[in-house]
Amino acid sequence: METHPNAVEMKDIVIRFPGVLANDHVNLVLKKGEIHALLGENGAGKSTLMNALAGLYRPTSGIIKINGEVADFHSPRDAIACGIGMVHQHFMLVPTQTATENILLGLSTPRFHINLAKYDEEILALQKQYGLYVDVKSKIWQLSVGEQQRVEILKTLYRGAEILILDEPTAVLAPQEIDELMATMRSLVDQGKSIIFISHKLHEVEQVADRITVLRKGVVTAEGIDIAGLDKRKLAQLMVGRDVVFDVERTAQKPGEVVLSVRDLQASNNKGVPALRGVSFDVHAGEILGFAGVAGNGQSELAECITGLRACRGQITIDGRDLANAPPILAIKNGVAHVPEDRTHVGTAPNLSITENSIMKNYREAPIGNGVTINRSNARIYARKLKESYGILAPGVRTLARKLSGGNLQKVILAREISTDPKLMVAVQPTRGLDVGAIEAIQRLLLEQRSTGTAVLLISEELEELFSLSDRIAVIFHGQIMGILPAEDADIDTVGQMMMGTRLEEIEQEQEAAP
Amino acid sequence: MRLPVDLVVEKRTEDYPKWLPAATSLAAVILAFIISGIILKLIGGDPVQVGKFFWSATFGSVATISDTLVKATPLILVGLACSVAFRMKLWNIGAEGQFYMGAFFASLVVLVPILPPDAPKPLILLAMAVMGMIGGAIWGFVPGFLKAKFAVSEIITTLMLNYVAILWNNFWIFDRWSEGGFQMTRLFERGYWLPRLADYAREYPTLSGITLHLGFVVALLAAVLVWWIFDRSRWGYEIKLIGDNPNAARYAGLNIARNIILVMMLSGALAGLAGMSEISGVVHRLQERISPQYGFTGIIIAWVAKLNPFAVILVSILFGALIVAGREIQPSGLAAMLQGIILFMVISSDVLLRYSIRLQRTTTPVTAGSDA
Numbered sequence: 052m053e054t055h056p057n058a059v060e061m062k063d064i065v066i067r068f069p070g071v072l073a074n075d076h077v078n079l080v081l082k083k084g085e086i087h088a089l090l091g092e093n094g095a096g097k098s099t100l101m102n103a104l105a106g107l108y109r110p111t112s113g114i115i116k117i118n119g120e121v122a123d124f125h126s127p128r129d130a131i132a133c134g135i136g137m138v139h140q141h142f143m144l145v146p147t148q149t150a151t152e153n154i155l156l157g158l159s160t161p162r163f164h165i166n167l168a169k170y171d172e173e174i175l176a177l178q179k180q181y182g183l184y185v186d187v188k189s190k191i192w193q194l195s196v197g198e199q200q201r202v203e204i205l206k207t208l209y210r211g212a213e214i215l216i217l218d219e220p221t222a223v224l225a226p227q228e229i230d231e232l233m234a235t236m237r238s239l240v241d242q243g244k245s246i247i248f249i250s251h252k253l254h255e256v257e258q259v260a261d262r263i264t265v266l267r268k269g270v271v272t273a274e275g276i277d278i279a280g281l282d283k284r285k286l287a288q289l290m291v292g293r294d295v296v297f298d299v300e301r302t303a304q305k306p307g308e309v310v311l312s313v314r315d316l317q318a319s320n321n322k323g324v325p326a327l328r329g330v331s332f333d334v335h336a337g338e339i340l341g342f343a344g345v346a347g348n349g350q351s352e353l354a355e356c357i358t359g360l361r362a363c364r365g366q367i368t369i370d371g372r373d374l375a376n377a378p379p380i381l382a383i384k385n386g387v388a389h390v391p392e393d394r395t396h397v398g399t400a401p402n403l404s405i406t407e408n409s410i411m412k413n414y415r416e417a418p419i420g421n422g423v424t425i426n427r428s429n430a431r432i433y434a435r436k437l438k439e440s441y442g443i444l445a446p447g448v449r450t451l452a453r454k455l456s457g458g459n460l461q462k463v464i465l466a467r468e469i470s471t472d473p474k475l476m477v478a479v480q481p482t483r484g485l486d487v488g489a490i491e492a493i494q495r496l497l498l499e500q501r502s503t504g505t506a507v508l509l510i511s512e513e514l515e516e517l518f519s520l521s522d523r524i525a526v527i528f529h530g531q532i533m534g535i536l537p538a539e540d541a542d543i544d545t546v547g548q549m550m551m552g553t554r555l556e557e558i559e560q561e562q563e564a565a566p
Numbered sequence: 567m568r569l570p571v572d573l574v575v576e577k578r579t580e581d582y583p584k585w586l587p588a589a590t591s592l593a594a595v596i597l598a599f600i601i602s603g604i605i606l607k608l609i610g611g612d613p614v615q616v617g618k619f620f621w622s623a624t625f626g627s628v629a630t631i632s633d634t635l636v637k638a639t640p641l642i643l644v645g646l647a648c649s650v651a652f653r654m655k656l657w658n659i660g661a662e663g664q665f666y667m668g669a670f671f672a673s674l675v676v677l678v679p680i681l682p683p684d685a686p687k688p689l690i691l692l693a694m695a696v697m698g699m700i701g702g703a704i705w706g707f708v709p710g711f712l713k714a715k716f717a718v719s720e721i722i723t724t725l726m727l728n729y730v731a732i733l734w735n736n737f738w739i740f741d742r743w744s745e746g747g748f749q750m751t752r753l754f755e756r757g758y759w760l761p762r763l764a765d766y767a768r769e770y771p772t773l774s775g776i777t778l779h780l781g782f783v784v785a786l787l788a789a790v791l792v793w794w795i796f797d798r799s800r801w802g803y804e805i806k807l808i809g810d811n812p813n814a815a816r817y818a819g820l821n822i823a824r825n826i827i828l829v830m831m832l833s834g835a836l837a838g839l840a841g842m843s844e845i846s847g848v849v850h851r852l853q854e855r856i857s858p859q860y861g862f863t864g865i866i867i868a869w870v871a872k873l874n875p876f877a878v879i880l881v882s883i884l885f886g887a888l889i890v891a892g893r894e895i896q897p898s899g900l901a902a903m904l905q906g907i908i909l910f911m912v913i914s915s916d917v918l919l920r921y922s923i924r925l926q927r928t929t930t931p932v933t934a935g936s937d938a
Contacts, residue, residue: 360816380819391817400811407803411818420800427798 055119058083058214058245059104059135064113066099071456073099074110075269079247081214086236086246087275088260090253090286096269097249098140101216104247105137106130117214136207137216140223142199146192150174150185150202154209177208182238197228204235215239216247221255222346233259253286265289301498301520307336310506311357311475316365316375318352326352327363328530334475339497339507341521341538343514343546349530350510351392354479357508358382358389369475383412386474390464390481392510394457398464401453405445406434408452408463412471441466442492458489465496476500479510494520514543528552571925582919587872590918594911595884601911602904616895623894624887632763632778636848638879638886640665640857642785643840644864645871645878646792647702651833652873653796654809656826660709660724661837662861663731664702668838669845670735671701673751673852676758677743683757690758694842695784702838703831705731710830714823720830728861739852750853760847781843785879788836792875805829837861858889866905870912884908 059081066074073096081087091097102108104115106124115122117133124130130137144153151171155161161170171187178184183201191199200220207215217236221229236246236259250256256263257278265273265286272289311334320326326349334340344350355361357369359379367375369385382389391397399408410430414420418429434448443462445455452460461481468476478497482490497520501507511517517524518538525535526549534555536545545558603613624634644661651658672694675681680697681690709723736749743751760779767774796802808815808825816822840860849856867885871877885905892901 358817378819378821379816380821383819389817393813396811397813397817400807400814402810403806407806410803411807411814414800414803423800424798425800425803 056082057116058118059247060114060116060119061100061104062114062116064100064103064115065111066096066103066108067111073269074103076113077266077269077271078274079264079271080275081245081247082262083245084240084243085261086240086248086259088256088263088278089247089249089266090256090263090289091251091266095251095266097266098218100266101137101218101247101249104130105135105216131210131212134211134213135216136204136210136212136214138200138203138207138218138220140218140220142203144191144199144202147190149188149190150194150205151187153191153202154206158210174205174209177205181208181235181242183208183235195228196223197231200224200232201235212244214245214247216249218249219251220248221250221252229255256286257281301522302502304337304502306338306522307504309333310336310370311508312366312368313357314366314368316353316356316363316367318349318356318361318363320349320352326530327356329365330527330530330532332525332532332535334506334508336474336506337501337504338522339501339509339520340535341517341524342508342510342527343517343524343550344512344527345550346512348527350527351479352530353527354389354392354477354508354510357475357477358387383471386472388412388468388471388473388476388505390461390468390476390478392479392483394460394464395453399452399460402451404434404449404451405438405443405455405463406430406448409434409437409448409467412467437463437466437470441496458485458492461485461489461493465493469496469500473500473505476505476507477510478507480512481509482511482513482516490516514546518543526550526555534558571927573923574926575921575923587919588877590915591870591872591877591912594915595908598904598907598911601907602900605903606900616900619895620887620891624890628772629775630890632776633890634883634887635778635782636886637889638882639779639782639785639847640840640844640860641863641867641882641885642782642879643788643843644837644860645867645882646785646788646875647833647836647840648864648868649871649873649875649878650792650795650805650836651829652868654805654825654829656710656713656829656833657721658706658709658724658830658833659721659865660705660727660861661833661840661864662857662859663724663728664705664834664837665841665844665857665861666728666731666735667701667705667834668698668841669701669852669856670731670738670841671838672698672842672845673743676754677751677852683755685757687757687761691760691780691846694758694846695839698838698842699835700838702834702836702841704834705838706830706832706834707827710827713830714826735852736854739854743852745851751851754846754850758846759850760843762847777848779843779847781847784839784843788839789875789879792836796875837864863905866909870909 057080059079061077061079064074064077065072077096077100079089079100089097089101099108103110106127106129109124115124117135122133145156148156151167151174154174155165155170174187183205185194185198185201185205191202194202200223204215220232224232236248240246248256248260260278262275262277263273263281263286264271264275267289314331316327316330317325318327330349330353332340342350342353352361356363356375357367359374359377359382363375365375366373369382369387372385374382374385395401410419410433414425414430415422419426419433431448437443438445438448441462443459443466445459452463455463465481476497481493481497485493494516497507497509509517509520518541521538523535523537524541524546526533526546528550529552533549533553536555548558549555603617606613606616623630625631644665647661647664648658675690675694675697681693705727708727709720712718712723713720739749739751745752760781762779763773763776796805804815804820804825807818808820808822812822841856844856845852863885867878867881871881888901888905892898895901
């Protein structure tokens with residue numbers, strides 16, 4: 052095979068899912084030996100495009116060339132044979148097996164007997180070559196997330212990958228681990244590999260990438276531009292577009308009484324590691340308090356503590372009543388609505404109808420329930436009303452929840468939660484993964500809640516969303532609040548620094564000292 | 567070489583019509599009979615003859631229909647018991663044990679005795695039924711509690727408790743209540759029997775020898791009750807919600823631990839009622855092997871009936887007929903074989919609910935290797 056300057060060429064790739072155009076004539080060229088960043092917001096179509104390159108999806112139309120030759124992948128196996136290795140955002144590892152066993156998994160050799168010691172050594176050699184050190188004898192569950200990621204990378208290298216796709220590899224890593232990963236990426240490229248690096252974080256891309264392709268809503272807005280001399284602000288524009296400021300308008304409004312008061316809240320995450328370490332704040336009626344932070348800094352746990360789904364220490368007072376560690380039903384009865392982070396696994400029951408999903412919070416009360424039975428016709432009428440007034444697109448209220456698109460599912464959840472006439476609305480990532488129309492609709496609903504005097508706690512990773520909706524913005528880092536500031540005084544720089552672990556006071560001191 | 571038509575198997579994107587599950591199940595049962603016929607033919611039997619005999623032995627006359635329904639009675643109750651638990655994705659494999667405990671507790675009314683044989687009959691029967699349900703419910707409570715509080719797999723505990731229940735019964739019938747050293751208690755006095763149609767033979771001579779008892783009516787009522795719980799009651803909604811997505815149920819404010827225990831107890835109570843109905847309506851004493859594995863057949867019935875309480879009735883009658891036929895037909899394994907094939911067919915027929923299958927004319931020549 053003659054050497055071709057381009058490791059990957061993707062031309063006019065169109066990927067269509069039922070009702071969604073995920074990629075619209077996308078071009079991408081990966082040169083040999085470069086780190087090419089694929090940049091874009093959540094739902095821009097980055098992962099879809101890369102899944103097509105890794106053989107998981109077949110593009111509806113378009114051409115993929117590997118080393119100048121047209122490739123037609125029918126399965127990940129074909130892609131691997133062409134030297135493509137993908138490290139997915141969610142690792143595909145068997146927790147109870149060792150690193151080596153995971154690396155060997157699915158290969159045609161060894162066939163029957165596994166001489167682990169021999170393979171351990173092979174993998175150690177590979178580790179040395181690329182500086183990717185992991186204890187090969189450890190079971191996956193004993194490894195840190197960063198180490199698990201290294202196992203994933205080793206897995207692709209062991210299969211002879213020349214082209215690596217890293218899907219948001221930094222999202223799960225601690226800052227120090229991110230530095231190590233970047234060093235690894237450099238060393239891989241130095242040894243002739245080519246890397247596609249998916250991210251939505253500008254600063255990381257600047258740090259490590261050679262060239263950038265930007266995707267927005269399935270369309271390429273910048274194709275293979277050089278990183279050198281690129282201005283960060285321009286990049287942000289390409290990524291989010293000019294229409295990022297939706298015409299949702301927040302009217303000035305005086306917040307009312309304190310509805311939610313949290314004092315010194317502490318809780319552990321699912322692994323038993325402290326996730327909240329002394330969090331205190333208030334949310335007032337008619338106010339949106341936005342929580343910013345990199346994923347995994349305690350936001351999810353915070354929402355779960357307030358809604359009674361997670362055990363905690365400290366005080367959670369709602370309308371003067373202490374509800375810390377109370378069962379979820381008490382939170383519901385005290386007017387707490389919850390738009391959960393995971394709409395399919397927590398927010399809805401997939402095999403139940405829209406009707407059955409709509410009444411999840413109020414089936415106990417008239418006119419739907421009387422304590423013993425459920426009035427099915429009233430339930431249907433209620434669901435139809437919600438469907439109509441919230442513009443839920445579905446053939447009927449008997450449609451099963453799993454048949455709904457993300458946006459419509461989220462509307463079902465919001466419709467249900469808002470209709471309970473809550474005092475406090477806890478909304479976690481309410482617009483994640485939705486299309487622009489749905490995002491706007493949902494943001495409007497949140498603002499309507501604010502104007503009707505509901506206290507809204509909005510947890511989001513989308514800074515633009517937080518800036519346009521919130522009255523005040525709190526930034527959480529490693530389970531602690533770095534500071535709370537009025538949205539008018541907040542700028543991306545300050546909030547960004549706080550998200551990286553700088554306290555608001557420190558920033559203010561610096562600013563005072565500067566001039 | 568290619569055929570002019572392709573078999574296209576596609577995942578259904580829309581809901582299947584409401585009649586489809588019933589239609590595929592029925593087709594599966596018919597197909598099971600056909601396959602059994604073929605097997606019979608292959609081993610040198612005469613399927614038509616056997617079929618005729620099967621029919622006459624099970625539905626041929628009033629007496630045989632009665633026999634079939636008598637066998638169907640405990641099956642309906644244990645089938646319902648399993649359906650209730652399976653709705654919430656609780657795998658209660660212990661209906662057999664709950665059946666035995668129900669029989670044991672109901673016997674206490676007779677053998678302690680709690681009520682004398684000349685007490686008012688409705689009172690006696692009510693007491694025996696309630697005791698039977700309590701016995702079954704206790705046997706459902708134990709695994710339910712362990713599951714709710716300590717996440718112990720109910721599959722293991724219910725399975726193991728079957729043996730405990732059977733051995734517990736054995737202790738009493740071999741040792742304490744043994745009738746002349748046999749592994750059975752004394753025959754219950756007539757006052758403890760569920761009314762049978764034969765009891766009215768004096769007024770209606772045609773009923774003589776018809777052993778169908780009141781338990782069958784109770785079983786039908788139980789099916790209506792279970793349908794009402796599933797389809798109309800608030801609890802049924804909660805069971806469905808927990809079964810489909812426990813996370814969402816917890817989020818909706820449900821106490822999952824409590825519901826696990828309650829559902830296991832209801833499931834156990836239904837199986838226990840089957841035990842009571844069997845000793846009071848058929849066997850009239852507590853003895854060994856009062857159940858030819860009704861509890862396990864209940865699992866199959868619930869599955870074949872797709873957890874629909876009314877379908878449970880129909881499937882139970884079919885399976886009751888298989889038991890009756892198994893007594894008459896040699897080799898007796900034939901009925902068991904048929905039962906197995908039915909289960910296999912019905913479970914396979916689920917594919918048709920999830921995929922649509924149609925024939926399509928081959929149009930474009932397909933490039934080499936692209937057809938997986």
